[in-house]
Amino acid sequence: MECECRLSHLILTNFRNYQEARLSFSPKVNCIVGANAQGKTNLLEALYFLSTGRSFRTPHLFHLIRREAPFFSLEAHFVKENVAQALKITYDGKTRRILHNQTSLRSLSQLFGILPVVIYSPDDVQLITGAPAKRRRFLDIHISQYDPLYLAHLVRYFQAMKQRNHLLKSQEEASLSIWEEQMARSGAYLIEKRKEALITLCVPLQRNLALLSGQKETIDLAYHTSFPVGQKEEFAALLAKGREKERRLGSTLIGPHRDDLFLSLNSQEARLYASEGQKRCCACSLRLAEWQLLKERLGVSPLFCIDDFGVHLDEMREKFLKEALFPLGQLFLTSPKPLSFCETKERRHFHIREGAVMVSDGAKKPVPEETLYGSALFPLATEQIAQAAD
Amino acid sequence: MECECRLSHLILTNFRNYQEARLSFSPKVNCIVGANAQGKTNLLEALYFLSTGRSFRTPHLFHLIRREAPFFSLEAHFVKENVAQALKITYDGKTRRILHNQTSLRSLSQLFGILPVVIYSPDDVQLITGAPAKRRRFLDIHISQYDPLYLAHLVRYFQAMKQRNHLLKSQEEASLSIWEEQMARSGAYLIEKRKEALITLCVPLQRNLALLSGQKETIDLAYHTSFPVGQKEEFAALLAKGREKERRLGSTLIGPHRDDLFLSLNSQEARLYASEGQKRCCACSLRLAEWQLLKERLGVSPLFCIDDFGVHLDEMREKFLKEALFPLGQLFLTSPKPLSFCETKERRHFHIREGAVMVSDGAKKPVPEETLYGSALFPLATEQIAQAAD
Incomplete structure (x- = not known):
């Protein structure tokens, strides 16, 4: 039996240009669109960090803390092998702390494999x-x-x-x-x-x-x-x-x-x-x-992310890439221009502007993310995570 | 008085994937479109080589010779300070020879400044x-x-x-x-x-x-x-x-x-x-x-080239870039997808496929380049160059 891994929620605090952002994802296709330098890649960087404890852009963790903030924290809620799980990483300028389902991990090597992510970046x-x-x-x-x-x-x-x-x-x-x-x-x-x-x-x-x-x-x-x-x-x-x-x-x-x-x-x-x-x-x-x-x-099937989707490819190769992506499971795609990708119903669009996120599903008009599931403070209620697992 | 530099013709022989190609350019905007790996960038590389005697992609000249060919040659006909000029560079695997208006140049430094080109590449x-x-x-x-x-x-x-x-x-x-x-x-x-x-x-x-x-x-x-x-x-x-x-x-x-x-x-x-x-x-x-x-x-105003135009830019920045380009003089832009750039009449579209070039002006249908100015063998008649200078 194939085991799915689906990220349902991601919470960023003082990470790069995000002061506080809470995102809930589609189990299938997530399109992250926005102008240059608004924070699209930062979201993929957050996923990669949760997967590996590192960034794919810088070796220095202090680059990841929002300017003049004392720390950053990343929190993922996901369902793997039908079990709802949570993973949280914080860094205060000195120490990186990793919490997996209330268990503190002692080393980075313990983190590997918990939330597998593959990113294709420019x-x-x-x-x-x-x-x-x-x-x-x-x-x-x-x-x-x-x-x-x-x-x-x-x-x-x-x-x-x-x-x-x-x-x-x-x-x-x-x-x-x-x-x-x-x-x-x-x-x-x-x-x-x-x-x-x-x-x-x-x-x-x-x-x-x-x-x-x-x-x-x-x-x-x-x-x-x-x-x-x-x-x-x-x-x-x-x-x-x-x-x-x-x-x-x-x-x-x-x-x-x-x-x-x-x-x-x-x-x-x-x-x-x-x-x-x-x-x-x-x-x-x-x-x-x-x-x-x-x-x-x-x-389990890792999350697959593409930063700046389709760039440098001709129309034929872009079409073939879309076909190759579809069987992969949960997808996260960013683009500086609107994406015509998602012809499936299970898609969600994120519009990023200066670290603020607007969400729309299918043909719905964009609404601010907070109104989707309240502005209740972290941690998310277990019911929400259980729902996402259905 | 501002001096224009306009490339009217370019002839490639055994250069990269071009066996023999002859292109005549618009004095304003030249859009070079084609699928991946068909030879778009090779055209810009040819221009850069004529300008500097080097490639911006490889330090080894033998990479530029078409597979199994004994040599390559590049020839440019251009008008600078209202004078029609020709520049030809050949490389036979051992020696690079440069000919400027029938004068042989002894060193690369003499080449600099003759046909100035600036390329912005990925x-x-x-x-x-x-x-x-x-x-x-x-x-x-x-x-x-x-x-x-x-x-x-x-x-x-x-x-x-x-x-x-x-x-x-x-x-x-x-x-x-x-x-x-x-x-x-x-x-x-x-x-x-x-x-x-x-x-x-x-x-x-x-x-x-x-x-x-x-x-x-x-x-x-x-x-x-x-x-x-x-x-x-x-x-x-x-x-x-x-x-x-x-x-x-x-x-x-x-x-x-x-x-x-x-x-x-x-x-x-x-x-x-x-x-x-x-x-x-x-x-x-x-x-x-x-x-x-x-x-x-x-x-004189150098030729300005952009390889993979607009890639990674959002719509606003792409628009601003188009505005910045327009005053520049003669432009050469490549793209793997159709370019909506050229709203000027003085534009020419080149469709590249496996080293073969099809040309269309404005709304005209594409026609094979040879039919535009015959398949007469090099060198081009002086009349043609003089015409291009008008």
């Missing part, structure tokens, strides 16, 4: 043309969502490398091999899991791109390692062998932190030969593949 | 969010177009730095100070000219952004240097002082190759706080400012 073109770090980050976050051990190894690997680089610089040989051993153990795990993820991503990726391009284009993925072998013993030996050179440079030259993901489109390097529309289709196909695999691994 | 969002190198490149190319000495100093600076880094690594002290002296002399010139360019860019930039944002937004530019002084003597002294540390790192840590251009929007760092639409408006305002200053410095 910046994802960097997955094709950007630095290798962007592609490594994509793989790292994707795998972390279904494999908590991966995240643990990732942290250990970087800690060990930091120690090794420090010892190399200060010319202390004594404990180097301990850290190299740790790097080799965690590094081999990372590389193995990344290669596995690539193989499983490849099939849905190819299917998605064939669909979006009208069967005209083919894509391929390859993992490029910075050293020829994947076994941890050989990795440790290579690290020991490289000490002299790496001491001079002050950094470690081989390992998963130097690897890359290679994308080829129609047998040519996508980075160099793809057009703007083709790059967007490749990136979107990759996000769709991410969604499909997360769904398989987690047993 | 990748320009990198001017806001990308690495500092993107912004330095913007400044370097902008200044080189009106100041040939700048390009000469840029080349000398990087040659001297390469020598210095080489000597540092091989621990030869002898001639270090000669190269540091050269770096200081050229580096000081670069920094001075970049600061000057920033000051002159700032005024039109602010005006353009006010226009595009409906007077809602303000922008500011600042030059961030990697060292506190700009005098060449102090620069040389700092280089000498840094030798020991830089020997270990194998690279030079201070100088114009490490500087950055800082953009703030509404008094906040644009890179971090601007929305996607705002970033596009900032980048576009910068390109418009570049156009305005080039026009002033060169005394």
Whole structure:
């Protein structure tokens, strides 16, 4: 049985340009429309933050607090496996606190998988043309969502490398091999899991791109390692062998932190030969593949979001994208221009203006969101959440 | 008297996906429409290549040659200061040859300014969010177009730095100070000219952004240097002082190759706080400012091109952009969806499909380009060029 995950309510307090906003969503299509710089992407950023504890736009949490406010808080009410759940994250400039159904989570890795979200954003073109770090980050976050051990190894690997680089610089040989051993153990795990993820991503990726391009284009993925072998013993030996050179440079030259993901489109390097529309289709196909695999691994269908829907695509590809989206479950789409997307009854339109939200369903006229379900203060009554689960 | 520069004809041979294409342009608005990956951007790339001898998409010229072809050639016929001129560039995989009115140009720097072109492309969002190198490149190319000495100093600076880094690594002290002296002399010139360019860019930039944002937004530019002084003597002294540390790192840590251009929007760092639409408006305002200053410095109005017109902008900003474009002179706009832009009579529509071009004027039905002015082989008759000059 397929398990649905449906976000019914989202409450933002002092998050980016939202002082206080409460949104209730359609279980199917949610179109978020508004002029530039009104706060559309901030809503998707809130969803992503609830899913991963991070932003896809900035590494610094203080950028997310509304100007001159002391904290921000995000709260999601959702139904997963027919159980109503709540997730709340607050950040006061120092500490990030996560509450899942009244249980406090101790670490970010516990958050992964609770409210799965996949976002395709304009910046994802960097997955094709950007630095290798962007592609490594994509793989790292994707795998972390279904494999908590991966995240643990990732942290250990970087800690060990930091120690090794420090010892190399200060010319202390004594404990180097301990850290190299740790790097080799965690590094081999990372590389193995990344290669596995690539193989499983490849099939849905190819299917998605064939669909979006009208069967005209083919894509391929390859993992490029910075050293020829994947076994941890050989990795440790290579690290020991490289000490002299790496001491001079002050950094470690081989390992998963130097690897890359290679994308080829129609047998040519996508980075160099793809057009703007083709790059967007490749990136979107990759996000769709991410969604499909997360769904398989987690047993629930993640929320799927597209920021600036349809941009850079021609009419044919936009049509194919709409067709690809429909079976996905709950959708969140933003656009600076009106969206003609939603021909289903289960749609809701959000009009965003300077952090204020107006909602309309189908042909109804827009009404202020508060009038839809009162301005009662958080927390929402359990009945409302139960209703949303029906 | 304002001097016009109007491109009348463009001929592409084995360039990207064009086997052989001949286009004749409207002196005002040229709309290039077609599905993704059909060759729209390749036309703008051809214009940019004729202007600068480079591509804005790849540093490798062999990427520009049509697959399995032995060479590419680009030929432009244009009218500047009421004189019909021709410019032809060919590349056979080894040598780039430039011919201006039957005169062979010996260097790229002689090409700058002959056919001035400014392109605003989707990748320009990198001017806001990308690495500092993107912004330095913007400044370097902008200044080189009106100041040939700048390009000469840029080349000398990087040659001297390469020598210095080489000597540092091989621990030869002898001639270090000669190269540091050269770096200081050229580096000081670069920094001075970049600061000057920033000051002159700032005024039109602010005006353009006010226009595009409906007077809602303000922008500011600042030059961030990697060292506190700009005098060449102090620069040389700092280089000498840094030798020991830089020997270990194998690279030079201070100088114009490490500087950055800082953009703030509404008094906040644009890179971090601007929305996607705002970033596009900032980048576009910068390109418009570049156009305005080039026009002033060169005394002719450059061609202005926008790749994927209007993308990420809301309806208001798109409208303001159209208003900003109209006074600019000859325009080249691409779009994956039909453009409702051109309400002027002096417009021409190009429909691109797999490197083939169909043309229509105003309400006319599309006709194959060849039938417009025959399929006579290049070179075009002088009469045709003279006609275009009327």
